[in-house]
Amino acid sequence: MKIIVTGGCGFLGSWVCEYYAKKGVKVVAYDNMTKHELMRTGYNVEKARNYNTDYLKSIGVNVVKGDVRNKEHLFDNVNGSSFIVHTAAQPAVTISMEEPELDITTNLMGTFNVLEAARKFKIPVVSCATVHVYGNKINDELKSGKTRYLRNPVGIDEEYPTLGGWLTPLHASKASADIYVRTYIETYKIRAASFRLTGLYGPRQLGGEDHGWVANFCIRAVLGIPMTIFGTGKQLRDIIYAEDVVQAFDAFRKHPVPGIYNIGGGKMTMISLLESIKVIENIVGKKVDVKFAPGRYGDLKYFVCDIRKAAKNLKWSPKVKPVEGITKLVDWIHVNQRLFNK
Numbered sequence: 001m002k003i004i005v006t007g008g009c010g011f012l013g014s015w016v017c018e019y020y021a022k023k024g025v026k027v028v029a030y031d032n033m034t035k036h037e038l039m040r041t042g043y044n045v046e047k048a049r050n051y052n053t054d055y056l057k058s059i060g061v062n063v064v065k066g067d068v069r070n071k072e073h074l075f076d077n078v079n080g081s082s083f084i085v086h087t088a089a090q091p092a093v094t095i096s097m098e099e100p101e102l103d104i105t106t107n108l109m110g111t112f113n114v115l116e117a118a119r120k121f122k123i124p125v126v127s128c129a130t131v132h133v134y135g136n137k138i139n140d141e142l143k144s145g146k147t148r149y150l151r152n153p154v155g156i157d158e159e160y161p162t163l164g165g166w167l168t169p170l171h172a173s174k175a176s177a178d179i180y181v182r183t184y185i186e187t188y189k190i191r192a193a194s195f196r197l198t199g200l201y202g203p204r205q206l207g208g209e210d211h212g213w214v215a216n217f218c219i220r221a222v223l224g225i226p227m228t229i230f231g232t233g234k235q236l237r238d239i240i241y242a243e244d245v246v247q248a249f250d251a252f253r254k255h256p257v258p259g260i261y262n263i264g265g266g267k268m269t270m271i272s273l274l275e276s277i278k279v280i281e282n283i284v285g286k287k288v289d290v291k292f293a294p295g296r297y298g299d300l301k302y303f304v305c306d307i308r309k310a311a312k313n314l315k316w317s318p319k320v321k322p323v324e325g326i327t328k329l330v331d332w333i334h335v336n337q338r339l340f341n342k
Contacts, residue, residue, distance in 0.1 A: 002026040004081045006068050006114060007088030008061070009033065011205040011212070012128070014052040015242040016085050016249060017061045029056050030077055030088070032067040037092060041208035041340075048206050048339045055204075068110035078117040084125040085249050086114045089174075091130070092210040093298050096170035107173035108180070115184045115192065124191035124256050126249050131156075131198045131262070131303045133175040137164025139301045148236045148272035155267065155306030158196070158260050168298040178260065185258040193252050195245075198264035198303050202242035202325060203332035206339065214239055214276065215329060219340055221280045221288045222333045231295035233274040238265040238304040241320035241328075251316035264305030265318045279323060283330050 007013040008029025096103035118125040181194035207215030
C-alpha cells in the first residue's frame with residue numbers, strides 16, 4: 001500500500017504520515033514547504049519549517065517537494081497510490097484577506113487537482129475542509145455565559161446552512177472546495193469525503209496568531225510571551241487532538257462511505273479561549289500575560305460539531321480530552337523551545 005499526503009510536512013499532514021509509516025506503509029509527504037504562516041510568528045522560521053520534514057525522513061517517509069497547484073507533477077506522484085489524504089491548504093482568514101490569489105489557487109485549484117487525480121487513478125481521497133464553510137451567522141444565535149458563548153442546540157450538523165454572515169476569501173475558497181468534493185462524489189462516483197474540521201491541536205503544531213490558537217497559547221505560556229485575545233475570549237470550539245483526526249482518516253479508508261462530515265471533539269471537548277487559558281496555566285504552573293484586542297472580521301464565535309454522521313458511517317469517535325491533549329502539546333513545546341526563539 002502507498003499513501004500520499006498533500007501538505008505532508010505540515011502539522012496535521014505530518015501526523016498522518018507518521019501514523020502510516022509506523023505501520024510499515026509506503027508514505028509520500030507531498031509539500032511545497034511554504035513559509036507564509038511561519039513568517040508571521042516571530043519563530044525561528046528555518047528550524048520550525050524543517051522540523052517536521054527532518055522527523056518524517058528519519059522514520060522513512062519519502063518527502064517530495066511539490067505544489068498541489070502543479071497538476072502534472074501532482075499526478076506523477078499520485079499515480080500508484082491507494083489512498084490520498086489532502087491536508088495542503090492556506091488555512092488563515094488573515095492571510096486570505098491579504099493574499100486572495102494565494103488563497104483561491106491553493107484551496108480551490110489545489111483541491112480540484114487532487115480530485116482530478118483521484119478520478120483519473122480511481123483512488124479514494126479525504127479532503128480537509130473547515131467549519132468556516134458555515135460562515136459566521138451562527139454568531140447571531142448565541143447567548144453569553146460567564147466564560148463561554150452558549151447555543152441551543154449545542155451541536156451543529158452537516159445540514160446547517162453554509163456561508164452565512166460576513167464572508168472572507170477563506171470562506172469562499174474552502175466552501176468552494178467542499179462543494180467540489182460533493183460534486184465529484186455525485187458526478188463521477190469517486191470515493192471521497194470532505195472533513196469539516198474544527199480546532200485542531202497537538203505536538204508539532206507551530207501555531208501563531210493567524211492560525212492554530214491552542215498551540216499559540218501554549219507556546220506563549222511556556223516561553224513567557226504575552227498573548228492576545230481578539231474579542232471577549234468567550235469564543236468556543238470543540239477542539240480535536242491530531243491523533244483523533246488521523247483515526248478519522250483511517251476510518252474512511254476502512255469504511256469509505258462518501259460524503260461531507262463534521263469532524264471535531266463534540267460535546268466532550270468544548271472549551272472557550274478563556275477556559276483554555278486556565279487549563280494551560282494549571283499545566284505550566286504559572287500565570288500567563290493576557291491582553292485583549294477588538295474582535296477580528298469574519299470571526300466565528302462558536303462551533304461544536306454534531307459528529308453522529310461520522311460515528312454512524314465511519315465507525316469513528318474522538319478519544320482525547322483537552323487536559324490530556326494540551327498536556328502533551330505543552331510537553332513537546334518544553335522540549336523544542338529552540339524552534340520558537342528567533
